[in-house]
Amino acid sequence: MSGTAVVTGAASGLGRAIARRFAKEGIKVALWDVDLAGAKRVGEEIGTLATPFAVDITNTAVVGATWAATKAALGTPSILVNSAGILGPSAGIASYPEEQWHRVxxxxxxxxxxxxxxxxxxxxxxxxxxxxxxxxxxxKDGNPNVAAYVASKAAVIALTKSMGKELATSGVLVNAISPSASETAIFGDLTDERRAKLLANVPMARMVRPEEVAELAFWLASPACSFSTGATFDISGGRATY
Ligand SMILES: NC(=O)c1ccc[n+]([C@@H]2O[C@H](COP(=O)([O-])OP(=O)(O)OC[C@H]3O[C@@H](n4cnc5c(N)ncnc54)[C@H](O)[C@@H]3O)[C@@H](O)[C@H]2O)c1
Structure with a gap:
C-alpha cells in the first residue's frame, strides 16, 4: 500500500505502534505530536517513511497549518488516525478540577x-x-474517578457515528476503536494494585498490546475496510458485551 497517513499522538504508545504498522506497508507517515523529541525518536526507528511534526491539537490554527505542511511535504493524506489523548486526573466528581475537565x-x-x-x-x-x-x-462502560476521560471517549464514539453517516457516500469512512487497557505512558507508573483493577473486567486477563491495536487500525485504514463506517470496533479481550 502507498499513500500518506497522519497519526496524532505518534510519539508514544498506540500512536507509535500504528505509525510503525503503516510504515511496514510502505505508507508514508506524518508523526503528529506535541512531544517533538518523542516524535523524532519514533521517526528514527521507522526511517525514511516517517516525518515528525510538532503539533498541539488544542490549537486550531496550528492543526490547519500542520495539515497544509504535511500535504506539501508528503502529498495529501488519505488516512487520519486520531490517537493523541490524555487520561487526566483521578478524582471523584465532586472534587474533579474544572480546568482539568476542560483540558481533557x-x-x-x-x-x-x-x-x-x-x-x-x-x-x-x-x-x-x-x-x-x-x-x-x-x-462505553464508564470507569470511576475519570469522568472527563470517559465523557470525552463517549463523545468521540458519538462524533464517529455522526461523521460516518454524514460522509457515508463520499468515499470517506470514519470508524473508532475502543481498546481496553494497554500498558503505555498514559498511566504513568502503574502500581500492581492499579494494574489488577484495570484487568479485573478483562476476561482474557491481560493488557492489549499496542501492536494488536495497530493491526485493527491498519485494517480500518485500508481499502479492505469498505462497508463499515460510523462504527466502534472492540478490542477488549472479551470485556465489551455490546
Ligand atoms: N493505553 C490505554 O490503556 C488506552 C486504552 C484505551 C484508549 N486509549 C487511547 O489511546 C490513545 C493513545 O493513548 P496511549 O496509551 O498511546 O497514550 P500515550 O500517553 O502513550 O500517548 C499519547 C500521545 O499523545 C500526545 N499528546 C497529548 N496531548 C497532545 C496534544 N495536545 N497535541 C498533540 N499530541 C498530544 C502525547 O505527547 C503522547 O505522545 C489515547 O487517545 C487514549 O485515550 C488508551
Missing amino acids: LDINLNGTFRCCQAAVPDMVAGGYGRIVNIASIAG
Whole structure:
C-alpha cells in the first residue's frame, strides 16, 4: 500500500505502534505530536517513511497549518488516525478540577474534531479517505474517578457515528476503536494494585498490546475496510458485551 497517513499522538504508545504498522506497508507517515523529541525518536526507528511534526491539537490554527505542511511535504493524506489523548486526573466528581475537565475534553474530543475538520475537505475532494478515532472501552462502560476521560471517549464514539453517516457516500469512512487497557505512558507508573483493577473486567486477563491495536487500525485504514463506517470496533479481550 502507498499513500500518506497522519497519526496524532505518534510519539508514544498506540500512536507509535500504528505509525510503525503503516510504515511496514510502505505508507508514508506524518508523526503528529506535541512531544517533538518523542516524535523524532519514533521517526528514527521507522526511517525514511516517517516525518515528525510538532503539533498541539488544542490549537486550531496550528492543526490547519500542520495539515497544509504535511500535504506539501508528503502529498495529501488519505488516512487520519486520531490517537493523541490524555487520561487526566483521578478524582471523584465532586472534587474533579474544572480546568482539568476542560483540558481533557479539549485534547481528547475537541482535538479529534479539529484534526477531522482539517482532513475532511481534502479527503472528500479526492473521493477517498479513512479516519480512525481511538476511543476507549471506558467510553462505553464508564470507569470511576475519570469522568472527563470517559465523557470525552463517549463523545468521540458519538462524533464517529455522526461523521460516518454524514460522509457515508463520499468515499470517506470514519470508524473508532475502543481498546481496553494497554500498558503505555498514559498511566504513568502503574502500581500492581492499579494494574489488577484495570484487568479485573478483562476476561482474557491481560493488557492489549499496542501492536494488536495497530493491526485493527491498519485494517480500518485500508481499502479492505469498505462497508463499515460510523462504527466502534472492540478490542477488549472479551470485556465489551455490546
Ligand atoms: N493505553 C490505554 O490503556 C488506552 C486504552 C484505551 C484508549 N486509549 C487511547 O489511546 C490513545 C493513545 O493513548 P496511549 O496509551 O498511546 O497514550 P500515550 O500517553 O502513550 O500517548 C499519547 C500521545 O499523545 C500526545 N499528546 C497529548 N496531548 C497532545 C496534544 N495536545 N497535541 C498533540 N499530541 C498530544 C502525547 O505527547 C503522547 O505522545 C489515547 O487517545 C487514549 O485515550 C488508551
